[in-house]
Amino acid sequence: METKILSQRMEKILGLDTPPLAVKIIKVGETLPSVKSPPQKSRYCQLLTLARKGQTLMLTAEDFACTAAKAALGFALLPEKSPLEKCFVHLDFS
Secondary structure, eight states: OOHHHHHHHHHHHHTOSSOOOOOOOOOTTSOOOSOOOOSSOBOHHHHHHHHHTTOOOOOOGGGBOOHHHHHHTTSSOOOTTOHHHHHHHHTTOO
């Protein structure tokens, strides 16, 4: 089935306000795609917003401005005693 049709079906079934996005994590040793990186360190959520507007971008581990997203995607551990870590422990997400 065509990607556009699948996207429209997902939007309808899930009640999405915007089309679904695809995120590809490149493994070590894989060739990097010919996709531009943001001009500065960026937050993952910022790039998702740009993707919703039609941009295709690549974010390397070094380009992350958000330690929480970097850790959530497996590129790093949360720094010890970070405010975010304290919040997760307090909310029992540990």
